[in-house]
Every structure is written in structure tokens, then in C-alpha cells.
Amino acid sequence: MTARRAKPNWFRKNTVALAALVLTVPVLGWWSTRSDYKSWYDSEPRDPVVVAAGGTAYQDATWYNASVEVDPQPKSSAAPEPPPEGTTRVRVYLRIRVDNLAALETLGGCRVHLRAPDGRIWDESNLESAFHDRPTGCAGGSDDKLQRFRNPRIAQYYLTPQAGKPFETVAVFVVPTEVAESVQPTITWATKLPEYLAFPR
Numbered sequence: 001m002t003a004r005r006a007k008p009n010w011f012r013k014n015t016v017a018l019a020a021l022v023l024t025v026p027v028l029g030w031w032s033t034r035s036d037y038k039s040w041y042d043s044e045p046r047d048p049v050v051v052a053a054g055g056t057a058y059q060d061a062t063w064y065n066a067s068v069e070v071d072p073q074p075k076s077s078a079a080p081e082p083p084p085e086g087t088t089r090v091r092v093y094l095r096i097r098v099d100n101l102a103a104l105e106t107l108g109g110c111r112v113h114l115r116a117p118d119g120r121i122w123d124e125s126n127l128e129s130a131f132h133d134r135p136t137g138c139a140g141g142s143d144d145k146l147q148r149f150r151n152p153r154i155a156q157y158y159l160t161p162q163a164g165k166p167f168e169t170v171a172v173f174v175v176p177t178e179v180a181e182s183v184q185p186t187i188t189w190a191t192k193l194p195e196y197l198a199f200p201r
Contacts, residue, residue, distance in 0.1 A: 045121075045188045045196035058197055059110075059189060060103035061138075064095040064166065066185045066199035072172075075133035075154075088180040090114060090173045091131055094187075094199070096138060097166040104161065109190060110138035112171040114183035115198075122183070128172035133157070138187065140167050 055062045072091040074080050083089055092112070098104060114122045124136070134157035135141025141158040161167040175183055187197040 044194055045186070047195045048186075048198035049195055050198050050200060055097070056197075059192065060098065060100070060106045062097040062099075062166075063197060063199075064097075066095075066201075067093040068183075068185065068201055069093075070180045072131055074130040076130045078130055080128070080130035083174045086177055087174050088177045089128065089131060090175055090180055090183060092171045092173070092185045094138070094169050094171070094185070095166045096140075096161075096169065097164065098161065099164050101161070101163050104139045107138040110187050111189070112136075112138075113186045113188065113196075114173050114175055115186045116175075116179045116183050120179070121186075122173050122175050124171045125174050128174070131172045132170050134168060134170050136170060138169060140169065 049056065049058055051058075051063050051065060053065060055064045057063075069091040071088050092114070094112070096107070098107070112124045133154050140161035157168070171185070173183075182201070184201055185199040
């Protein structure tokens with residue numbers, strides 16, 4: 001009578017595959033999490049470049065301290081809608097100088113924000129035109145409209161900025177009232193993240 005060898009069970013037959021699975025799943029999970037974290041980390045504005053009192057050179061321009069107005073008066077004669085309950089308007093004037101007008105092209109992709117001390121960020125409102133008295137955006141206010149078709153009070157701001165001479169741009173925000181006095185103007189560029197330009201208050 002010959003002895004029969006026991007058939008290997010399922011676990012023995014698949015030992016190598018199971019071992020590979022035990023190693024692969026955690027590695028894939030780690031790699032996916034690392035990739036997602038790196039993507040978030042690289043796109044989060046977290047490294048401030050603080051604007052000094054006398055101006056700071058950054059992104060082919062010189063930036064000066066911002067002027068911040070809480071609950072500003074409208075600049076147009078039309079009565080604006082009141083902001084939502086519990087919110088306040090904030091108007092920011094930014095002063096910029098370029099020594100070479102070609103540098104205005106590199107400023108065009110800027111995004112102006114307000115940042116609260118707790119890290120919350122608000123984007124510029126596009127619905128607050130009654131509170132604008134000059135162009136928005138970091139590249140200045142040149143456009144194709146003739147100056148005589150503009151309000152004489154604001155027409156001067158819609159001319160192409162001059163090299164070596166500071167010009168102003170404006171941004172208007174609607175933020176919760178409790179942070180209106182403490183929010184800090186900031187500017188980001190997609191090409192510069194995670195850095196951001198920070199204007200002290």
C-alpha cells in the first residue's frame with residue numbers, strides 16, 4: 001500500500017501571490033496618498049513673500065504697501081445692493097511699479113485675495129463695480145476705449161501704465177464682518193505657488 005501525498009491546500013498554492021498582495025496594497029496606498037498630498041501641498045499658497053514698507057521686488061515689478069478700506073463708500077452714483085447680512089465690503093488699493101512695460105504681461109495672471117489670521121481666504125468679488133474707481137488686476141488699466149468716453153474722474157486710470165511710475169489697481173471683497181478689520185491682502189500666481197505676496201496691515 002503506497003502512501004498518498006496530501007494535496008496542497010489553496011493557501012499553499014497561492015503563497016507567493018498572497019505575499020505579493022500583502023506588500024503591494026500598502027505600497028500602492030502610500031504612493032497614492034503621497035501623490036495626492038504632494039499635489040495639494042504644491043498648490044496651496046503657504047510661503048509668504050512679505051511686502052516691505054519701502055517696496056519689494058517680485059514677479060518683474062516693485063510692490064508697495066496696500067491701502068485697505070473697510071465698509072467703503074461707493075464710487076458710482078448708482079445705489080449698490082447692501083451686502084448679505086453679517087458681511088462687510090473691503091476695498092483694497094494696490095500700488096505697483098514696472099520698469100519695463102513688457103513686464104505687465106507677466107503680471108496678468110495674478111489673483112488678489114484676502115486672508116484671515118485663521119487661514120481662510122476670500123477671492124475678489126466681480127459684482128462690486130459700484131465700488132471700483134479704477135481698473136482691477138495687476139497689469140494696469142489699458143484697453144481700447146477712448147478716454148473721452150469715460151467719466152473724467154476715472155479716465156486717467158485707464159491709460160497704459162508708465163515705465164518707472166507707480167500705478168494703482170483696486171480689488172473689492174465681501175467678507176464676514178468679524179474678520180473685516182484683520183484680513184490681509186495677498187496675491188497669488190499659478191506659476192508661483194506655493195509662494196504668495198503678502199501685504200501687511
